[in-house]
Amino acid sequence: MWKNITRQLFAQLSRRLPRRLVQRDPMPEGKAFASGPVPDSLARHCLNVAAMDEHEIWRAFNSHPEGLNAMEVEDQREQYGTNTLPAQKPLPWWVHLWLCYRNPFNLLLTALGIISYSSEDLFAAGVIALMVGISTLLNFIQEARSTRAADALKAMVSNTATVLRVVNDRGESRWCEIPLDQLVPGDVVKLSAGDMIPADLRVFQARDLFVAQASLTGESLPVEKVVRSREPQQSNPLECDTLCFMGTNVVSGTAQAVVFATGEKTWFGQLAGRVSEQVSEPNAFQKGISRVSMLLIRFMLVMTPVVLLINGYTKGDWWEAALFALSVAVGLTPEMLPMIVTSTLARGAVKLSKQKVIVKHLDAIQNFGAMDILCTDKTGTLTQDKIVLENHTDVSGKPSERVLHCAWLNSHYQTGLKNLLDTAVLEGVGQDAARSLAERWQKVDEIPFDFERRRMSVVVAEQEHIHRLICKGALQEILRVSTQVRYNDDIVPLDDTMLRRITRVTDTLNRQGLRVVAVASKTLPAREGDYQRIDESDLILEGYIAFLDPPKESTAPALNALKASGITVKILTGDSELVAAKVCHDVGLDPGEVVIGSDIERLGDDELAQLARHTTLFARLTPLHKERIVTLLKREGHVVGFMGDGINDAPALRAADIGISVEGAVDIAREAADIILLEKSLMVLEAGVIEGRRTFANMLKYIKMTASSNFGNVFSVLVASAFLPFLPMLPLHLLIQNLLYDVSQVAIPFDNVDDEQIQKPQRWNPRDLGRFMLFFGPISSIFDILTFCLMWFVFHATTPEHQTLFQSGWFVVGLLSQTLIVHMIRTRRIPFIQSRAAWPLLAMTLVVMVAGIALPFSPLAGYLQLQALPLSYFPWLVAILAGYMTLTQLVKGFYSRRYGWQ
Structure with a gap:
């Protein structure tokens, strides 16, 4: 990872x-x-x-x-x-295995373990080695599982x-x-x-x-x-x-x-x-993890020397102070972060696959959850992707078999990328008529389709000395290379009057939601050699074929669900603005003022960025137009997803924060995508987004808990070190406490997530993490200090001879409060009542709390330099933990009202 x-x-x-x-x-x-x-x-x-x-x-x-x-x-x-x-x-x-070991936290712990071993503190060195081993092996196992799962999904x-x-x-x-x-x-x-x-x-x-x-x-x-x-x-x-x-x-x-x-x-x-021999440029997710990791490491590197100086100066035993500072450094190292991240992402990928969403790169899950703008094509996303040939007419709008037969010859003989329009044309002609056309007309050549011309031609021959070029494509592109029109069986010039008539007929069809494709032809003397694009000139416009692609029934609910999830949908299509606007109205999406490709070409980047912010529908776009819009939306600070399945979508898929394609897409679109949908549906996409947010929320829980808990622990240690005549806790106790705490975190990837945490896009924000530390870290310190007072004034553990009782009391409070913080931070609601953790996390919490309470009473207590606590201690323990949870809940309410709860 x-x-x-x-x-x-x-x-x-x-x-x-x-x-x-x-x-x-x-x-x-x-x-x-x-x-x-x-x-x-x-x-x-x-x-x-x-x-x-x-x-x-x-x-x-x-x-x-x-x-x-x-x-x-x-x-x-x-x-x-x-x-x-x-x-x-x-x-x-x-x-x-080496790559799983070689992360900053394990390397840091290894250095601390070597120092402990050099100082003959073999137990501390053993505990550190155990922590590194658990972290590395869990990470190795989870990465191996995630690799197998990802390979199976990509297959x-x-x-x-x-x-x-x-x-x-x-x-x-x-x-x-x-x-x-x-x-x-x-x-x-x-x-x-x-x-x-x-x-x-x-x-x-x-x-x-x-x-x-x-x-x-x-x-x-x-x-x-x-x-x-x-x-x-x-x-x-x-x-x-x-x-x-x-x-x-x-x-x-x-x-x-x-x-x-x-x-x-x-x-x-x-x-x-x-x-592969070089370090790759990190993506947004990796940069976020790196920033958080370095924030925690810097905090540890600053606070550990402070702990050393205060304890050395106040106690006079610099060697003991050094060992204690070393243990504090171990406690402040979030060595489980790599494992938590890996296992959470892997679990998210597997769950997404059950939602018909295949994750090609695990890191894409976070961007999926952070997406706040979705740009998508119209065809197959808003519509059923089941195109039907609705009619075939001449230029005046009258049904024309000649136009249908020309279109059939074009679709039948082209060998390039056959699309749904070609399939509809081929199905629109009866078997007998199709057989007759194929027998009469033989293919001579073709000029394949491309997205610059937006048309394609075939050359056929019925007689040896005459060739006929039949061109099919976007209306504006066909008009660009046509000079004549077949009107009432006569060939007439394509003048302004005829152009206005053509516009009226095609606009009427477009407003009905029909996609209009023009058909033109040209008769040429037979010749040797290939035909080129230059031959597509001086054509005769024969008429139009019009297709219906009705909206999906699921589109309107899916759009409402995406809107409720904080995602703005923008339509980027190469189709006519009239057809696209009709489809948008049918699915309940207000297209507003439509922007077309020719408008985009006249705008600078700043003007287009401002326009893109408020525009819902872009029509008549080229592949570069789509890429430019996506890039500018990203520049404005949005996390942009692009959903496409055609070759013309590849540039935008690469430009987007998260490229989304479908199983039936062309090769280049699937290769450029980060996410593959097994079903081309916005409803499937919305379910995937929610799962991405759930995955990110679980990762964020560990980071928040670790940051706030570490901050509070260090503050408590500093206070105790300044005023106590002995160490508040032995290095051995800190190591055991940290080991047990790590074990309790293993179940976080399996936790539930509250509904309100997945209603809005989520992003990395290190500044929020720093603020969170300042708010919630001192809460644990308050109750740590109350525990110090309890052990000092109530149980009279005031001298070095009674320090074992003092240390045992704080060991239990510290471990239980650290474990309970998991449940306090995982939700903005009241834990255990309004929001309950998943059973694996509850079970791990219970096991660790029981182990923490039992250790001072166990046969290991003497070896661990702990002692059994009096029964009168436990009512105080319950009161301290209840007060801790109550104050944390109150601060949560204030914090979430002011800053939100991500």
Whole structure:
């Protein structure tokens, strides 16, 4: 948890590599490639592969155009290993054990134990060793369990690759979906928009393939990949236009490619090996834990010398004072914090999985609970994600079979990322009509969809000498490349009058909640060669197809639940503002004044940040618009979640504090996300948020208890040390007390949480922790001082000869008050009456309290330098504890009214 950077590397590497290792300026022409963090041999290998033709590729990797068979796959895997990064390989148990031991608190306790051993205080050294051992082993066990749980959960949503494999002895091949780690060199891979590049690939078939390489090169724009290099004398492998590298993703187009490197032999794998050796940049959760830890350590480092000086000066025995100060330092060290954090997060992840929420990174749970703004798309979140083709009309709004057939040909023959609109179109044509269309029209070529053009085209032919280009896409984008309109079977110019008529018809459809897609065509003479985007010009607008995606019944209740939980929902969609506004009204979400993408482009960051603060609905957005809005909301101090499932959502998913995707999302969206929902529903999301807050609340309990208890104990020790002629408690007693207290905390991750503690977003706030210490720490000191007075004036333990009675009395009060503070701090309500802890915490509390009372009466009492307390002591004990709980409850009421109770 504290240093285990490797577990998070694979998901976060693509975010960090551009900034830390490989971002560089464009290379001056003619300058030789410098491999930087990867070996020169790898660079030369990549350049050699880029220069190969298709036949050389098959020979080099013992592969074939029909794919590998099972025996060849096994041979390749035996030679090259699995397709896993160095950072993904499990750590040996001894390395994991060392990482669990190596946290600041254990290192500090070890130093204190060595000092105790050097001073021949063997019992103290043994107790410290026991405390370190318990902390380390519990942390090790919990981390191992959480790792297994996280791996099992991630396996449920793992990405796959589409691979051509020989499936039988007859040599028949079939495209198969296999886990990424099963890829081997020589595999033939199919790529389409939204796919992650699963290994290092050499392209041998491509249609308008554009790949986003920002994770490796820092380039903001996608680059095109081709079969034959347009610049064969490349010196930089990352600029080779025939190679695709692991860790990048397909933006648009289709391709087939051969795997030439897997796992740690890939470019990405070599970089991962370097990064795994470095300390990663901590996230917000880790920074919060670190700040709290250092606050407690600084407090201990300041107070321990003060205790030493006061006791040494007043008692005159500096050696005894040193041992006592050493024990105080041990008591002030929150060595169970790593275990509490790990076990709480692991338990939270398992419970979230039962809510259909898969946590890819345990640290994301805290951000989940802290989220106060959720940005989400409309389709599938507010709506049912079951799109139905509602009508198909010409430009005047009359039903048109011609438009439907054009749309069917476009959806049927495109090979890119088929979406729900394509499925609805294909289902909207009868089987007989579909069979007839497929027989009459043969595919010639296609121009794949991308989010810049927001349209895609296929080229088909009915006759040998004539080709027909059919384009389908967003209305505004189709109008941009159209010059004519088919109106009443005539071809007329697209003038202002016709444009106004088109706007009236489509706006009417949009206001009904229908999503409008335009269809256009163009007849061309037959030709050889590929068709390009430039061919999408001078089109004839045929008409529209309109789709209905009705709102979910669960959306309105889910939005109300999120609002009640303090989460503001903002809709970021690429759809029409009229359609989005209609859906928002249907689910009870007031869209207010809608902001569209063209408005955003005219605004500066400060203006857009102010606008985003109050705007609910953003429409007609590009992927970069979404990312910019999320980034600016974060800059304003919000914890922002983004929920998306498409390739256009990947930038915003990475930019958000917590990226949320769904099981059926495209590869790049799932990889960029921190949380995966097994059901695309805001109701599932809301349940997950509540569980995230419950997990965080349990972690906060331990931190609050430790901080306030430590502060109070030190204050009591300082007062007693200044006025008593003997030590208020022996070093041995402090160590035993701390050990028993630690045992009582083990059950905190299993505790219940009050409903009001999970109603609002929760964040780390070290300033609140300091204030909490000042309010609640002195309360225990008040009753410690009353205990001192009790033992001094009532039981007359006033001399060194009677110090054992004094120390036994404070030992019991100190241990019981420290244990009860768990129940006082865990809730703002009245403990045991209005709010009851979970049974494991109650049981541990009872066991420790019984042990604390029994020790002075046990056979061990003499060895521990304790003595049996008189029966008259126990009514006073009950009174002191009752007074302590009453005063704490009163201060809780005042504190929560003034500062709130997180």
